[in-house]
Amino acid sequence: MTLRLLAEVSPQDLLVALSELQNHLLGYVKSMALKCAVDLRIPDAIHRRGGVATLADIVADTEIHPAKVPDLKRMMELLSTSGIFTATAAKDSGGIGDVVYGLTTACYFLVGRCNLSPVVPYLVSPHIVSSFFGMSDWFRKEPAVAGGSLFEVAHGCSLQEMASKDAAFSSLLNDSMASDSQLFLEVIILDKGRIFRGLNSLVDVGGGHGAATLVIARAFPRIKCTVLDLPHVVSQATTSEDGNLHFIAGDMFESIPPANAVLLKNVLHDWSDEDCVKILQRCKQAIPARTKGGKVIIIEMVRGSAQGDRKISEMEDIQNVFMLHINGVERGINEWKRIFSDAGFSDDYKIMPVLGPYSVIEIYP
Incomplete structure (x- = not known):
């Protein structure tokens, strides 16, 4: 100026x-x-x-x-x-x-029984914050030269690799994911609980230690619940006392255990469009036809809900830039629609806002 x-x-x-x-x-x-x-x-x-x-x-x-x-x-x-x-x-x-x-x-x-306080120390931890120190250099380099995500450039390994070898960071990550999952599933069941009714089985892909799945299992004890995640994650998880929550070590890009429904909570925003299509194709292979109740339940941000509210728009944009640290992205409705179509799902999907842009999406084979 x-x-x-x-x-x-x-x-x-x-x-x-x-x-x-x-x-x-x-x-x-x-x-x-x-x-x-x-x-x-x-x-x-x-x-x-x-x-x-x-x-x-x-x-x-x-x-x-x-x-x-x-x-x-x-x-x-x-x-x-x-x-x-x-x-x-x-x-x-x-x-x-x-x-x-x-x-x-x-x-x-x-505060209270179900709260997001564990998210705070994770999001401002040195590993996460320092990922953005080299952001300007990262933008100057070609993708093949940049060495990967902001996190990988800063630390020489991916976020998941860091979690597998750093117990303190892994604890921060898991506690953050658990608190977020528990709170949002409590809200979803209170407001949109009908999406789980009629299911006999459900697989939570990338469900960590099962915080979200446990909320579902307690609210709907007739649903056989399974969590699929990486070996170093599920090795630290505990099967529920009533035996209604099980853990399976695996790779969602390879195969997903069969179930009536597959749950993906804050998983797809970690991956490129191409990888999202591959993940959803594995989900489609795991569920029955829609006439038999098959569906995929996605809990993600759907950008564009602000309707002129600057604070919500800023929050969406901050979250979208934040996802650069793992080469992730937050998507709007048109981007989601294209991914669903490319993965072979019906265009008759449902998007149900829960808290502003945070939504439950149902897609069907």
Whole structure:
């Protein structure tokens, strides 16, 4: 921007533009502050007190050193202005603050029996964040020269390879996937549970340790549930006590165990269109004809649901760029439609939004 152009812009517009730039430049500070709050279990501390707490309450209920109260106040102010906590004047703050903090709707995703708090340390872990440090160099190189995904360029191996040899990172990954799966399956069963009715068997492909499948098995005990995943993943999994959840080590590109339905939750966005077609072809081989109840249930983002909402559009775009770290991609309806067709499925599919762009898709042979 030239000085002449700056002179032609109103002071208020300049301030807004500068604030926008600063928010982009220092956006990572919000992520790290949120991770810190989750690590210190601040949302849980507020939740245990009925949803409101002063700084004195938070210090009393966590491992925060009393001498760090002024710094804690700064962090809580940031997380309040950015939408994680609420902040209102307190009648009695015990002498070390004048604000009482509460939980916003966004923060309620981080507390309670079923929550997304394990996703936070995974998404801001050094392995994930450092994948984006070399992004500009990655863009300059031809795909064959770039060495693969952003993660592979940064670490010399794929994300799954890293998980197979780094126990701490594997734990972060599995805990993150489990919490996400459990929450979304609880919501889906509550709102769209009919998609599982009438099934006798289901295979969850890439289902990790079975968090999503276990929710289904408990809600529908008559469904024989199986998880298919890589050997190093299922070797750490445990069969359910009632015997209604089993694990099979395998490769979804090779074969998928037969079942009435195949579940793919956040699997296809990890892969190219060509690989998605191959995976879905294996799914089609595993299920019976539609007249006998055969179907594939896909839980994925379907981009384009924003309808003018900037925050949702930004979230979709951030998620789409984030998927570059494993050469993945988030897709819109036309992209999904083309993949389904190329894999040989009927064009009579169903897309059922659950939370904005996060949807349940049913496709049939």
